[in-house]
Amino acid sequence: MRAVQFDRFGGPEVLTEVERPDPVPGDGEVLVEVEAAGVNFGDIKNVAGQYAPAETLPHVPGMEVVGRTADGTRVLGYLTSGGYASLAAVRARDLIEIPEEIGAGQAAALLVQGLTAWHLLRSAARVQPGEAVVVNAAAGGVGSLAIQLARHFGAGRVIATASTPDKRSLALDLGADSAVDGAADGYRERILDANHGRGVDVVLDAVGGEVFEQALGTLAHFGRLITYGASAGGPLPAVDPARLTMSNTVLGGLWLVPVLERSGAAGPPLRELLRLTVAQQLRPLVGGEYPLACAADAHRDLLDRRTAGKLVLRV
Template sequence: MRAIQISRYGGPEVLEPVELPDPVPGPDQVLVDVEAAGVNYADTHLADGSYLSSPKLPFVPGSEVIGRTADGRRVMGLSTGGGYAEKALLPAALTVEVPEAIGDGEALALLVQGLSAWHLLRTSARLTPGESVVVNAAAGGVGSLAVQLAKAFGAGRVIATASTPDKQRLALDLGADVAVSGDADGYAERVIEANGGKRVDVVLDAVSGPVFDAAFEALGQFGRLVTFGAASRQVAKPVEPGRLMMRNLSVVGFWLSPALAVPGMFAPPLTELFELVTAGRVRPVVGGEYPLAETRRAHEDLLARRTTGKLILRA
């Protein structure tokens, strides 16, 4: 089978087309003929060796797969890798059947990004109706869904931050009440102004570095800053306990991979997400499709911030 393999760490240039033997399923695994695989920002961290955990070299990246089983069922699932290929193995416990009414790109957007957005708001931020929510990088895969889910979950005001006017307009089209620049300089002032002069209840941040520091300053009493990535590749300043106590603040970390080991963290949220999409209340943004042979270009576009929404590879 054709696959994309990483045999050394680096930029998009390390993504190499190869021919590999077809995978053989073991106990509790599902073999899938891949129709599409999702591309995530985390995949670029895997490629350069900066991810929180990395598999042994060489490896085939790609944790999100949608395709058909040998008996014709349309399924998608999450794995520890292997999705950038014509065939892939999925753990049965992290595989679900997909309604035919939902497209491949839409469905894949609900795996890592959709589940992350759901858990960021429900599990980590513990959002309650009427609260204000700031979504950083709101035009991205997680951000575009988090904006919509925050509205669906009853947020009183959703403030989107994005790097360009076009991306800010997309966030507004998806339901954000206000969209502002996500630049660290003046961030807290812009966000507070967008919230009617009041500090905010929740910030979802995958940027880190100076943006994380500025987001912390925008939090109001009992505010929660949920950190789930470091797209800036910069490290935020340490948060001293006294700074938390001053406004009863919380800084919460979230990483989907270990969360899915907890019972009930996978299928039930996906069921709700399927229902929201089918009802037209949530619209996953599919940002672009690339042939498997052009995986390198997909990573280049993602790193250059030329993309919005979900990117997928066609096997």
């Protein structure tokens, strides 16, 4: 089979297209002929050596595949690695049948990024009707879906942050009530101004760094700041527990992998996301499609924030 792998840790330059033996499905696994593979920041971390141990090299990254099983059923599947390939062995519990009218990019967007957005709002932040929700990095794969889902779940006001005017315009088009610059300098003032001077109930943050620190200062009493990444780099700032207690602030986090390992991917949340997409109540964005051999280009564009929405590799 064709695959993209890395045999040393590093940046996009270490990704190469190779021929590898076809995978042999184990117990409870299904062989999928891959139509497209999703690209995620987690793949970039994998290539950089933050996930994959050295003894697994050479390694094929990729956590999402859209394709067909041997009987022709079109499926969406989650796997811990191995998605950047023409064939993938996927656990049956992590496969879900998808309708033909959903594009491969849209389907891939609903898996890691769609489920992350769903669990951020439902499981971690537990958003209630009427609450004010801030979505940082709102033009990204998770952010663009979180805006729409927050609105669907009854948020009273959705405030988006993004780095460019075009991305802020996109956030407004997706349903945000307000979109502001997401830079750390002046972040707190812009968020409070967008919420008419009041603190917000929820902030979803994948930026980290000084933005994380500023976001804490935007929360109303019993507000929740949920972190799920740190694209700004470096560790999250230390938080004094006394600061949390004085303002009744809840600080939480989300990493999707343990959720999927516990419950499997093909559960009620993913079925809800598929249903909303078919009903055109949810619009997953496809930011770019690349040939499998150009996986390095997809990683560079994602790192340089040149895209909005979901990136996929066409096999």
